[in-house]
Amino acid sequence: MNSIKFKQVNSFSVSKLQQFSGIKAHTIRIWEQRYNALQPDRSEGNTRYYNGEQLRRLLNIVSLLNTDKRISELCSMSDEQLNQLVKKHMTPAKGPAPEYEFYVSQIIAAALEYDEISFDKVFSNAMLRYGLRHAYIHIIYPSLQRLSLMWSTCVLAPAQEHFITGLFRQKFLTATDALPVPHSAAAAKDAWVLYLPEDDFHEMGLLLANYLLRQAGKKVIYLGANVPFDSLIDAVNIINPAHLLFFLVNKNEADQNEELLKNTCRQFHFLKVYAACDKAQVNGFRKPKNLTLLHAVEDLDNVLKN
Secondary structure, eight states, X not given: OOOOOOOOOOEEOHHHHHHHHOOOHHHHHHHHHHHOOOOOEEOTTOOEEEEHHHHHHHHHHHHTTTSSOOHHHHHHSOHHHHHHHHHHHHSOSXXXXXXXXXXXXXXXXXXXXXXXXXXXXXXXXXXXHHOHHHHIIIIIHHHHHHHHHHHHTTSSOHHHHHHHHHHHHHHHHHHHHTSOOOOOHHHHHTOXXXXXXXXXXXXXXXXXXXXXXXXXXOOEEEEEEEEOHHHHHHHHHHHOXXXXXXXXXXXXXXXXXXXXXXHHHHHTTTSEXXXXXXXXXXXXXXXXXXXXXXXXXXXXXXXXXX
């Protein structure tokens, strides 16, 4: 496998760092001031900007927030120390089962070589053998995790990661497009609205939920990523759905997640609201009555069975 190190020359604003990392710009600046987490450059107009190495460093720190290390400890580490710690925590002790490892490795190879033909063959074979739901859990998600690790440790260029995730997105949309669109009045009354909140851009989980709901015969209105709250209110008023489903992708502070969930449930108190997230993101959170938390694909399956 190609292991060339890619030196990035891109520059990023703090708003871009917020978009990529899920950490609010205000928090990033606090980490800079308190812990010297990042060392941005300055433009002639005295505007902060960050290079690719700084972005990688921030993403490594964010990846390790749920470990036993304090933020002050993480920020004091060198880039190499962070890389080693990320590898330790993100690489599972036992990788995918051999039957899945073949597909994961081939997908990684296709990303490195920008080889859409090889990707298509591997993906099609996996779909025929396992189906989209099973392949997502055992092949697609592990592939994305490994690609993320390779990117954060300088083995993968951003363009390669974008290339393969773009292909995944195309496949999800094609699979969903092949499903019938329900037209009954009952389906319309039981409609689902799917979206990602503002500043959330990673759609893979939402695309899978869209597919599973459509496969179950549900009417789905897919709004996609980065939906402003006011626009969501307007859409709900027009669509009049029964269910609202979104993902908490960004690694916000616990109080920010709690505020978002409470505001959403309060605004849409007449709907069943579903939030897909890691358990760690909502630890100690007092759940509103109209909210269901989804921590795994099986949780959505159980909702659809009831």
